[in-house]
Amino acid sequence: MSIQDLSDHLESALAQPVRLRRARPKKLPLYLREAYAFHEAELLARPVLFAVANDEAAQSPPRQLVADHGALEERAPHYAVALVLRHITSDRRRRLVEARVPFVVPARQLYLPTLMLDLREYFPRSCAASDAPLEWSAQTVLLRHLLWRDVEAAAFSDVAAACEYSPMTLSHVSRELTATGIAEPVTHGRSKRLHFLHTGRDAWEHALPRLRSPVQKTVYVSHRPAELHGPTAALTALSRSTAIAADPVPTIALGRREARRVLDESQLRTCRFADEAALIVEIWMTPPHVLARDDIVDPLSLYLSLRSTHDERVVHELSVLLESVSW
Numbered sequence: 001m002s003i004q005d006l007s008d009h010l011e012s013a014l015a016q017p018v019r020l021r022r023a024r025p026k027k028l029p030l031y032l033r034e035a036y037a038f039h040e041a042e043l044l045a046r047p048v049l050f051a052v053a054n055d056e057a058a059q060s061p062p063r064q065l066v067a068d069h070g071a072l073e074e075r076a077p078h079y080a081v082a083l084v085l086r087h088i089t090s091d092r093r094r095r096l097v098e099a100r101v102p103f104v105v106p107a108r109q110l111y112l113p114t115l116m117l118d119l120r121e122y123f124p125r126s127c128a129a130s131d132a133p134l135e136w137s138a139q140t141v142l143l144r145h146l147l148w149r150d151v152e153a154a155a156f157s158d159v160a161a162a163c164e165y166s167p168m169t170l171s172h173v174s175r176e177l178t179a180t181g182i183a184e185p186v187t188h189g190r191s192k193r194l195h196f197l198h199t200g201r202d203a204w205e206h207a208l209p210r211l212r213s214p215v216q217k218t219v220y221v222s223h224r225p226a227e228l229h230g231p232t233a234a235l236t237a238l239s240r241s242t243a244i245a246a247d248p249v250p251t252i253a254l255g256r257r258e259a260r261r262v263l264d265e266s267q268l269r270t271c272r273f274a275d276e277a278a279l280i281v282e283i284w285m286t287p288p289h290v291l292a293r294d295d296i297v298d299p300l301s302l303y304l305s306l307r308s309t310h311d312e313r314v315v316h317e318l319s320v321l322l323e324s325v326s327w
Contacts, residue, residue, distance in 0.1 A: 062095035155191035
């Protein structure tokens, strides 16, 4: 099995180019480095780490493969991790699926549950599950529509460029928003566009049960590099829009890709506790700058990032924040 076999299989399944790059995850134990070769790619706007098993590792008992996958996820938290196997028996496949371990058998099978991919078919979550969250790309497009009102008038390709997604991802977004009753595709000349079935705050309230906090992780930084920039977030942002006081330590938001670059280049010296920090960095599942204005994260994502708080003052100011949105 060659890496080209894996690339060809992914491109065939996704109907889009896939660029695989050699990866070297840090701080892996020796047994994982000897058992697997690593490549990375971005699939459906999500970074994926492919762990290509050697012949001996591929014959390991299913429980060992499950354990290996868990260890890789723990040490590569910014990726969705998938095992790549040359062959797989029906029993081994069943055990991996039961454990929800993503895997690929080039030219035969593809199972990536974190990306909603099973075998060679893409399918959106069932619209019958009223609380099933939207994928991050769909959430970003919806929030851009609510805030900027520039989605319905634009072709898929233009929306994709504005939100920093691929045109293929916008096709998936369209299918998901259609399945959940939020929008429907329409044809305008030669281009496809989205028509939203609800407007203004009604659209927000309709979609709210499916929306999530974009914050994946919070990092405390002991020293802020001069070149590190991101829109203000959390209470720092809320204090600029409402009467609440800001935290003593400012907070900014970075998307996963930017955060990974900064962390890989060791620009951040992290610490364990907030009171030791000069800066708090929220790592977002979505690119915050796509919706931000005036160097502040957008108000709807800010609301989603803070709505689980038990602080009554914050809860009150979040309601004030929503009232200030021009629906």
